[in-house]
Amino acid sequence: MITLENIRKVFYQGRPNEQVAVLDASLTIEDGKVTVLKGPSGSGKTTLLSIIGCMARPTSGRIRLGEREITSLPERFLTEIRRQTFGFIFQQFNLIRGITAIENVMLPAYPNGEKYGLLKQRAKGLLDLFNISAKTNERVQFLSGGEAQRVAIARALINDPSVIIADEPTAHLDTKLSQEFMEIMDRLHREGRTIIIASHDPIVYASALVDRTVEMRDGKIVS
Amino acid sequence: MAWIDKQRNVIDFTLSSLLRRKGKNAALIIVYTAVVFVLASVMLFTHALKREADIILREAPEIVLQRMVAGRHDLMPVSYATVVSHITGVGEVRPRLWGYYYDPLFRANYTLLVPDDFRYGEGDIAIGEGVARAGVTSEGNIMPFFGSDGKLVSYRVKEILPSESELISSDLIMMGEADFRTLFSIPQDRVTDLAVTVANPQEVLTVAAKIRKELPDTRPIVREEIVRTYDAIFDWRSGIMLVIFSGALLAFVIFAWDKASGLSAEEKREIGILKATGWETSDVILMKFWEGMAISFTSFTSGLILAYIHVFVSSAPLFEPVMKGWAVLYPEFRVVPFINFYQIATLLFLTVVPYTTATVIPSWRAATVDPDAVMRT
Incomplete structure (x- = not known):
């Protein structure tokens, strides 16, 4: 379970361009559920998502991962939690150009110090799972949108995380690919993973898969 | 073991990263190798010649006595x-x-x-x-x-x-x-002159002084002085070589510094992705360290091997006119291979360390940004 208490995030604090991105957000995300953060652009979804995923620290407030308070942990520990607990799927996929699909998938696991052969085997398994094993050694810039997305999902799963975080995952996909994405999320959900998605796409938030929709506006949770 | 596997994985990624910019990195390695080649050639050649001179002079008499007339060497x-x-x-x-x-x-x-x-x-x-x-x-x-x-x-x-x-x-x-x-x-x-041997090396200077006293119109030249003169000449000549190449060296330093210290927008974005997917700042620095090492060590080793071949196998054709011989005839000979490890270490320190540092520092700056930066772009 992930618990957020009175989370506030301010960018450029104390400067003329100070910007409050999240304001007093309190939220409990249950394990194994699919939660969607919904709201227009600039509502604070992405910021809240990055705070949940230990990518950014809140300006004030507390975050608990299970029983563990993680707000004040040093960067090293936060990174470790991020690597082991969360798998990220970004809006732009954020694959590294110039290297192959399999290398991109393996990337988050490199710092673990795992045997290269075993890691490669695992990455191949994931590419297989998403039916893109034919593209294993293809450089990612030559992949289609759907293929790139599946590589990004495989990368998010390489460390076998219990929580999947996806930021506007369907923003650059057509309807068919968006539905395909939701099917994959369904599969991951059935495996028992917690899924948190920030989206204002009806294909996502209106999906039967979603257990809970959290609506945000102007940095606040409105419902 | 996990530590070794981590290094291997990071090195693997570093190498495929380098291969993405083949042309740029190959150009850098070529120029870098050329610089190490010149520096190492001068260094190896100077040392080998000094050693050669030293070996020759070891057989020479302790004192050579010349007669001087009006400040000139006479019969x-x-x-x-x-x-x-x-x-x-x-x-x-x-x-x-x-x-x-x-x-x-x-x-x-x-x-x-x-x-x-x-x-x-x-x-x-x-x-x-x-x-x-x-x-x-x-x-x-x-x-x-x-x-x-x-x-x-x-x-x-x-x-x-x-x-x-x-x-x-x-x-x-x-x-x-x-x-x-x-x-x-x-x-x-x-x-022409007299070759004088002195049994006890401690007495060479005393004997030379006695000779000067007995024969005031002579000049005793002590072997150690000749050795020192040879050393000075070869040092001076290698200095000339370095001055000649200093322009090229400077150009390389500017080029390498620019290449190593400036991170492109693409590289910054990649560092952001790595951090967002669970790399620590220290992992990113480790990767940049291996990148710097891969380029500088490859160049250093190739430059050194080429210099070795140039000096000891092909008799240093590039430096011959400056480094060897006084006369019009340039001897065709191969210097005996001799490597001073202290000098190699110095060269390594002066080439590999600055380049690797110049690679690591800017990436450290980029790697300390919040990983959520990649979510916001």
Whole structure:
């Protein structure tokens, strides 16, 4: 379970361009559920998502991962939690150009110090799972949108995380690919993973898969 | 074990990262290798020559005594040998006959020497390989010389001295005493200088002082001084080489600094992705460290190997005119391979360390940004 208490995030604090991105957000995300953060652009979804995923620290407030308070942990520990607990799927996929699909998938696991052969085997398994094993050694810039997305999902799963975080995952996909994405999320959900998605796409938030929709506006949770 | 596997994984990623910018990195490695090649060649060659000179001079007498007239080196009376031999501490005194000869036909300078045990007869000479090349002659041929009286004298070449017989033998001509005296009209009671051996190395300076006292018109040259002079000459020559190449060096430093220290927007984005997917700042720095090491170590090793081949296998054709020989004849010889590990370490420190540092520092700055930056772009 992930618990957020009175989370506030301010960018450029104390400067003329100070910007409050999240304001007093309190939220409990249950394990194994699919939660969607919904709201227009600039509502604070992405910021809240990055705070949940230990990518950014809140300006004030507390975050608990299970029983563990993680707000004040040093960067090293936060990174470790991020690597082991969360798998990220970004809006732009954020694959590294110039290297192959399999290398991109393996990337988050490199710092673990795992045997290269075993890691490669695992990455191949994931590419297989998403039916893109034919593209294993293809450089990612030559992949289609759907293929790139599946590589990004495989990368998010390489460390076998219990929580999947996806930021506007369907923003650059057509309807068919968006539905395909939701099917994959369904599969991951059935495996028992917690899924948190920030989206204002009806294909996502209106999906039967979603257990809970959290609506945000102007940095606040409105419902 | 996990630590080793982590290094291997990061190195693997680093190498495929480098391969993405093949052209740019290959150009960098080529220029870097060229710089290390020049520096290492100068260094290896200077050291090898110094060592060569040192080996040659180890066989030289402790003191060479010259006669000075009006501040110039003059022929020495043979009788001085007897005076010197009576000085306490002096071992053997050997009068020597040697000189230089300019061959107007081939425009070359030769060194002429009368060895103690010249095994050929009157009218015979033994010549160095350089002389044979310059005079286009070989064993059994006749070689003409103009005597000091202007008359043409011919000698028969009985032997070509082997090229391994050191750097100095290239322009050498050896002949009998009578021929030498005739050629240069040197009287029987005169020699070029005296070679004085001193049994106890501690007494060399004392003996030299005694000689100066007994024979005030002479100049004793102590072997250690010659060694020092050789060292200074080779250092000075290698300095000239470095000055010549300093422009290229400076250009490389600017180029490498620019390449290594500036991160492109693409590289910054990649660092953001790595951090967002669970890499620590230290992992990113580790990756950049290996990147710097891969480039600089590859260049360093290739530069050093090429320099080794250049100096010890192909006799340093690029530096030959500056580094070797005084005369018109450049000896064709191979210096004995000799590597000073202290110097290699210095070169490594001056090339690999600055480049690797220049690679790591900017990435450290980029790697300390919040990982959520990649979510916000």
